[in-house]
Amino acid sequence: MYDATFASGSIVDRRTPATRSRPAASVLPAAEDQRALQVRIYRPAHNVVQAGRADSGHWLLEFEPRSAPFIEPLMGWTGSDDTLRQVRLKFPTREQAVAFAARRGWSSTVIEPRPATPRQKTYADNFRYRRPEGTAGRAQTMAPGPGGLPV
Numbered sequence: 130m131y132d133a134t135f136a137s138g139s140i141v142d143r144r145t146p147a148t149r150s151r152p153a154a155s156v157l158p159a160a161e162d163q164r165a166l167q168v169r170i171y172r173p174a175h176n177v178v179q180a181g182r183a184d185s186g187h188w189l190l191e192f193e194p195r196s197a198p199f200i201e202p203l204m205g206w207t208g209s210d211d212t213l214r215q216v217r218l219k220f221p222t223r224e225q226a227v228a229f230a231a232r233r234g235w236s237s238t239v240i241e242p243r244p245a246t247p248r249q250k251t252y253a254d255n256f257r258y259r260r261p262e263g264t265a266g267r268a269q270t271m272a273p274g275p276g277g278l279p280v
Contacts, residue, residue, distance in 0.1 A: 171240040
């Protein structure tokens with residue numbers, strides 16, 4: 130509850146000490162509960178909508194969910210009392226993320242990225258009559274006509 134009044138042109142804070150904003154360290158659970166935290170460290174995939182890979186060289190540290198989400202009865206929204214699910218920490222290397230979790234006593238699971246499998250493709254492949262199996266195209270989706278050729 131925030132009650133501010135103007136006194137001679139300045140704002141006077143009338144909150145009680147219990148309702149004043151807490152420091153950021155109080156967002157985390159107590160020290161004994163922090164030892165039981167489990168984190169997941171992974172390298173996120175690049176955005177498939179964009180061609181660049183400018184922001185894909187980092188590693189993310191996320192907390193594992195500690196409680197299941199629930200349906201809020203009034204509006205039907207999905208809610209959760211686990212605020213640590215919103216926290217994502219970004220690190221330049223895997224080793225720094227693992228060391229950060231180890232310093233705090235968190236058990237970590239590292240998910241290694243899958244190696245990229247580049248496909249050799251030329252611009253002319255977009256106009257081939259017989260496309261390779263597994264690629265979307267008109268010749269593949271149409272039923273074969275007389276003589277086994279697509280209609």
